[in-house]
Amino acid sequence: MSHHQLIILGSGPAGYSAAIYAARANNxxxxxxxxxPGGQLTTTTEVDNWPGDxxxxxxxxxxxxxxxxxERFNTQxxxxHISEVDLQNRPFTLKGND
Known part of the structure; x- marks a missing residue:
C-alpha cells in the first residue's frame, strides 16, 4: 500500500488541470x-471550442x-479504476482494481 498526499480521480480535462495547478504548488x-483514461474527450473527433486551437x-x-x-510537472x-473508498477513517483509503 502506498501513501499519497493528493490523489486526483479521473484523467479528463478537469483532472489534468487540477494536477497541473497542484504540481506547480509543489503538492x-x-x-x-x-x-x-483521458475521459470522454478521447471519444471526441473534433474539439472546436478549445482556446488557442x-x-x-x-x-x-x-x-x-x-x-x-x-507529466512535465512530475505528476504521477x-x-x-477506484472500486472502493473509505472516508470514515484517517488516513482515507482508496482501493483500485489493480
Whole structure:
C-alpha cells in the first residue's frame, strides 16, 4: 500500500488541470486515470471550442497534450479504476482494481 498526499480521480480535462495547478504548488499530485483514461474527450473527433486551437483539435490529441503538460510537472499517473473508498477513517483509503 502506498501513501499519497493528493490523489486526483479521473484523467479528463478537469483532472489534468487540477494536477497541473497542484504540481506547480509543489503538492505532488497523483492521477488515477479511471475506467476511460483521458475521459470522454478521447471519444471526441473534433474539439472546436478549445482556446488557442483556432482550427480545432482532435480530442485524443488534446488529452495527450494535457497528459504531457501534467507529466512535465512530475505528476504521477496510475492507470487504474477506484472500486472502493473509505472516508470514515484517517488516513482515507482508496482501493483500485489493480
Amino acid at each position: 505532488n499530485p497523483v492521477i488515477i486515470s479511471g475506467m476511460q 483556432t482550427d480545432g483539435v482532435d480530442g485524443t490529441v488534446l488529452v495527450e497534450r494535457m497528459q504531457a503538460h501534467a 499517473i496510475i492507470n487504474d
